Amino acid sequence: MSGVVTWITYAPVKGLGLLAADEVELEASGVRGNRRFHLIGEDGRLVNGKFAGQLVQIRASADPDGRSLALVLPDGSTVAGEVETREAVVTDFYGRPVGGHLVGGVFAEAISSFVARAVRLVRVDENGAGNDRGAGGGVSIVSQGALERLAREAGVERVDARRFRMLFGIDGVEAHAEDTWIGQRVAVGNAVVTVRGLVGRCAVTTQNPETGAKDLDTLRTIRRYRPEVEGEEPLPIGVWGGVAQPGRVRLGDTVEPL
Numbered sequence: 001m002s003g004v005v006t007w008i009t010y011a012p013v014k015g016l017g018l019l020a021a022d023e024v025e026l027e028a029s030g031v032r033g034n035r036r037f038h039l040i041g042e043d044g045r046l047v048n049g050k051f052a053g054q055l056v057q058i059r060a061s062a063d064p065d066g067r068s069l070a071l072v073l074p075d076g077s078t079v080a081g082e083v084e085t086r087e088a089v090v091t092d093f094y095g096r097p098v099g100g101h102l103v104g105g106v107f108a109e110a111i112s113s114f115v116a117r118a119v120r121l122v123r124v125d126e127n128g129a130g131n132d133r134g135a136g137g138g139v140s141i142v143s144q145g146a147l148e149r150l151a152r153e154a155g156v157e158r159v160d161a162r163r164f165r166m167l168f169g170i171d172g173v174e175a176h177a178e179d180t181w182i183g184q185r186v187a188v189g190n191a192v193v194t195v196r197g198l199v200g201r202c203a204v205t206t207q208n209p210e211t212g213a214k215d216l217d218t219l220r221t222i223r224r225y226r227p228e229v230e231g232e233e234p235l236p237i238g239v240w241g242g243v244a245q246p247g248r249v250r251l252g253d254t255v256e257p258l
Contacts, residue, residue: 002256003172005189005249006144010167012062012069013121014038014130015048015055018162018209023250026191026243029128030138031167033064037103038091038130039111039119046091049204052115053212066123069103071110079110089122096134100124133240139193140166141186141255142238145175150237154221162209163218164201166238170255178239179229185258190247192258199240200233 009018014035024031037060039047049055059072062083070080085101092098103121112119128135142164151159161169168188170178181195205218222235229236 001173001177002254003143003170003177005168005251005253005255006171007161007169008167008249008251009162009165010034011060011165012036012066013060015052016071017056017059018165019059019061023248024167025246025248026139026188026193027127027246028243029126029135030131030243032127033062033066034128034138034167035124035130036062036066036127037069037121037123038100039108040089040091040122042118042120044089044091046093047117047119049207049212050202052117052119053204053207053214054115055111056207056209056212058111058114065127069107071107073110073114079106081105083123085123091122093130093134094132098124098129099126136242137196137240139168139188139243140199140238140240141168141170141178141188141193141195142166142199143173143175143178144169144171145173145177146237149175149225150218150221153225154216154218156216159216159218160209163205163207163216164199164237165204166199168249168255173255179236181257182239185244186241187254187256187258189249189253191243191249192245192247193241194244195239195241197240198229198231198233198236199238200231201235201237205237
């Protein structure tokens with residue numbers, strides 16, 4: 001069973017609004033620059049959409065190595081410039097330590113002012129380490145069929161794919177067909193991905209991807225119609241994996257288990 005790539009999204013700053021792309025280059029650690037930055041609170045703990053849903057209203061763009069950054073705030077104002085790194089920090093990513101350096105300048109000030117909470121911006125040292133599962137889990141995939149099934153179960157016309165913050169969306173396969181690819185190598189465009197597990201879901205998926213406000217009980221819906229699906233992560237939609245063979249992936253490319 002094969003499908004096609006129908007959308008590609010990534011985020012230079014974890015928790016901020018997603019960027020759409022027509023094509024990306026998959027390296028061994030995923031897409032260079034994806035989640036290269038993240039936010040921490042004054043206590044050093046990771047800050048994301050679960051704690052400040054309105055972060056998705058800020059759009060960020062950066063060069064692949066995180067040397068420059070631009071933030072577009074909801075009022076249309078822009079904060080942009082070269083990235084100045086300061087002291088080293090280590091952030092706990094769900095039990096996994098991620099090394100990085102604090103970023104100086106006005107970036108964190110602009111974000112803090114908007115969310116009314118003091119945050120600090122960190123640039124990750126190792127490309128790919130800022131992904132939820134590290135550099136070895138830099139690819140995530142969900143089928144359009146799974147989103148359509150979720151919409152039917154939730155009694156809504158459509159579920160915006162951005163709620164799930166996945167790298168690739170695919171069409172042309174049955175709902176949740178991607179679940180059957182775990183443990184397999186899957187060709188995605190010119191790259192090959194080893195699918196390793198299901199992606200468990202959290203409260204971020206209940207939030208509107210434009211505003212960050214909670215407006216759809218995705219978690220209760222998933223629990224109700226997929227109670228028999230078990231994995232290391234609860235309430236799964238979509239799968240994650242690592243890059244077995246680097247290569248370019250474009251919209252319309254074939255996705256096929258090998």
